[in-house]
Each structure stands twice: as C-alpha cells, then as structure tokens.
Amino acid sequence: MRAPKNMLVTGGCGFIGSAFVRFLLRAQGSVARVVNLDLLTYAANPDNVAEYATDPRYVLVQGDIGDQALVARLCEEHAIDTIVHFAAESHVDRSILGPLVFVETNVVGTVKLLEVVRARPGLHFHHVSTDEVYGSLGPEGLFTETTRYQPNSPYAASKAASDHLVRAYAHTYGLSVTLSNCSNNYGPYQFPEKLVPLMILNMLEQKPLPVYGDGLNVRDWLHVDDHAEAIWAIVTRGARGETYNVGGRSERTNLDLLRMLIDEVARQTGTSADGLGALMRFVADRPGHDRRYAIDCDRIERELGFTPRHDLAGGIAATVRWYLENGGWIERVRSGAYRQWIEANYGDRDARAA
Ligand code: NAD
Ligand code: DAU
Numbered sequence: 001m002r003a004p005k006n007m008l009v010t011g012g013c014g015f016i017g018s019a020f021v022r023f024l025l026r027a028q029g030s031v032a033r034v035v036n037l038d039l040l041t042y043a044a045n046p047d048n049v050a051e052y053a054t055d056p057r058y059v060l061v062q063g064d065i066g067d068q069a070l071v072a073r074l075c076e077e078h079a080i081d082t083i084v085h086f087a088a089e090s091h092v093d094r095s096i097l098g099p100l101v102f103v104e105t106n107v108v109g110t111v112k113l114l115e116v117v118r119a120r121p122g123l124h125f126h127h128v129s130t131d132e133v134y135g136s137l138g139p140e141g142l143f144t145e146t147t148r149y150q151p152n153s154p155y156a157a158s159k160a161a162s163d164h165l166v167r168a169y170a171h172t173y174g175l176s177v178t179l180s181n182c183s184n185n186y187g188p189y190q191f192p193e194k195l196v197p198l199m200i201l202n203m204l205e206q207k208p209l210p211v212y213g214d215g216l217n218v219r220d221w222l223h224v225d226d227h228a229e230a231i232w233a234i235v236t237r238g239a240r241g242e243t244y245n246v247g248g249r250s251e252r253t254n255l256d257l258l259r260m261l262i263d264e265v266a267r268q269t270g271t272s273a274d275g276l277g278a279l280m281r282f283v284a285d286r287p288g289h290d291r292r293y294a295i296d297c298d299r300i301e302r303e304l305g306f307t308p309r310h311d312l313a314g315g316i317a318a319t320v321r322w323y324l325e326n327g328g329w330i331e332r333v334r335s336g337a338y339r340q341w342i343e344a345n346y347g348d349r350d351a352r353a354a
Pocket of ligand 2: 210
C-alpha cells in the first residue's frame, strides 16, 4: 500500500488530469501537496481547477514535461514522492493531421520525465494510457492486459511507445511504476473537439452533427470521475510494475451514443429530438478508423475492488446538464487558437462527406 503525500500531476489542466486533481483535493485528506505541471496547450484550461486555485495544497506550474531541470527542481522543492503522468497530445484526428508533436510530447516528453525519475529511485511513477494501444476488435472479444499491442493511429502508436518505455525503465533501472490503459472518458470540462462535447455544443448551436463513416464504430464509455478513482486505486494499491485496464462496461456504437445525447439535450432544453436528429450528417470516415474498443476490466475489479459509480445514462444526463449550465467555460475554450485550428483543418468538413 502506497500513501502518496506530495504529488506531481502532469497535464492537470486537461480533461482527465483536472478531474484527478479535483478528486485529490476534494477527497484525499492525506495528500499534502499537489503540484500541477502543465504546458497549457490549446487543450488546457486552468479554470478546470479554479475552485482550488487558492488552496494552500495546490500549486500550478506552467511548464513542459520535457524540461528536465524544471521537473527535477519541482521534485526537490516539494519533496515529491509520486508522479501521475497525464500530459499528452490526446486527439486522434490531430495526430492524423500532424503526428510529430505527438511523438515529441507523448514519447520524448515521457522519456525525459523517466530520466528525472531514474535519478530519484524512491519516487513512484504512474503512467496514464489508453486502450487504443491494443488496436481494433472485431464484433467479439475484449482487450485484456495481455492483448498484443497493435496501435493504428499516430496517437495510439505514440502512447504505445510511451507504455513500452515506462515498462523498459522499470525493468532496466528498477523504477517503481504502475500503468493504466483506459477506454473513452466523458464528463464535464472536456475540450469540445471530442465526440461528446462536440455533439452537445453543436446541438445547442443548431450546427451539423458530423458522424464519421457509418457511425457503427464502437467505444466503451467511462465517466471521468470514475477514471480518477480508478487511478487512485492503482497508485495506492496496484502491484509494482503492473498494468490495469480500466473501462465502463458500457459499449455503444457512435450512433447509439449520439441518439442518447440527442434525447437528453431535447429533454433538458425542451426542444424536439426529431429536429436535433435532423442535424446529423454522415461525413467521410476518419482514416484508419478503429472499429471497436472494449475493455475487460476484471483485473482492477477483482484485485483492487474498483467498480465505476456512474451508469452511462445517468452520467450522460449529468454531463449534458453541466454543458448547459457552464456557458462561460465553453465560450472561453472555444475562442482563439481552437477556432483557428478548426477553421484551418475542418472548414470543409461537409465537403468531405462520403
Ligand atoms: P487533454 O488533451 O484534455 O489534456 C492534456 C493536457 O496535457 C493539457 O492540459 C495540456 O496542456 C497538457 N500538456 C500537453 N503537452 C504538455 C507538455 N509537453 N508538458 C506539460 N503538459 C502538457 O487530454 P485528456 O483527454 O485529459 O487525456 C489525459 C491522458 O489520458 C492522456 O495521456 C491520454 O492519452 C489519456 N487517456 C485519455 C482518454 C480520453 O478518453 N480522453 C482515455 C484514456 C487515456
Ligand atoms: O479509447 C480511449 C481514447 O478515446 C483516448 O485515448 C483518446 O485520447 C480520446 O480522444 C478518445 O479517442 P477516440 O478517437 O475514440 O475519441 P473521439 O471523441 O475523437 O471519437 C469517438 C468516436 O466518435 C470515434 O469512433 C470517432 C467518432 N467521431 C468523432 C468525432 C470528433 C465522429 O463520428 N464524429 C466526430 O466529429
């Protein structure tokens, strides 16, 4: 059993990292210090942790995981005993358009962090990764912790490389590490390039709802707060050197999930589900689009006693409510760089229609 006291969280202003920081500061009284190291890229928003901005336990540092001198100084100054590593480029579509930054951040950035940990053998390092490293499933079967790696997108390949490096450092240099490979997260504070917030916000603005390909690709959905709890279970109770798959046992086709979102937005805004459904557009498929992900989460349930608290219907209803009630947050993240990028790369989204 590990008892983290002074923690360095990388990427703690992103979607999942910020959920983890809020979870630590809200629910883990034994944690004395949370240092959030985040480069504040387009995907970050310090507002995601605004409620703890003045908490004496919390420190936000704008910086790069690749800055070894900075990371070493933070570990020294704050007597860090545990690093939880979320920072990454995380969007598959962006990795298809421009893979290099994914290698720079996800692979080289992770190695540079590991180099700092190598000089501090007492530190525990938890690496947050994805089910996408396992590739794509047919209609049957589940990803287990021993499924062969077969990443298909530049994003997935960069995460796979980082997983291998974490394991190799642990094996070669005797570092204390744990790893988790999780399915698709949804919930509040997710940047609106990803499916769930993109669809909700487009519905609210009466914009087209772009469905890639035939919409029958399957994802397994987990509420982000459940992911935060799963990571805590692994960091504190997971076996050294081991990997745990995390999932929600909530497989849905994209079309089924979109119909759920449409019904929920219609219900909460008092608009017509048929009218929102008419916004749906089948557009050209994502190149190399993985057909199905599904996680066998037996290990984390059996060994660490973790099960998700949220069921998908309740979690989606709460998520829609959050986006309806947080217009200010949405406006801030949708301004500037994000808009320019969308216009430059997806201005012709409808022109790509199949
Ligand atoms: P995100 O894109 O919302 O946030 C990433 C954060 O990392 C941002 O705050 C960004 O500023 C920061 N960052 C990027 N480069 C950095 C650098 N060089 N130095 C410091 N900070 C940097 O991502 P997310 O969806 O919260 O994903 C977090 C982690 O979880 C990633 O490692 C991702 O691969 C993994 N993951 C995500 C999902 C999902 O469904 N979103 C599922 C499984 C695993
Ligand atoms: O499985 C875990 C992964 O889930 C994480 O590792 C990634 O960081 C995270 O981004 C997510 O990847 P996906 O590619 O599955 O998520 P995304 O929200 O981009 O897409 C979900 C599905 O919806 C996918 O099949 C593509 C489809 N899609 C997506 C968008 C943005 C659409 O049909 N239309 C869209 O506009």
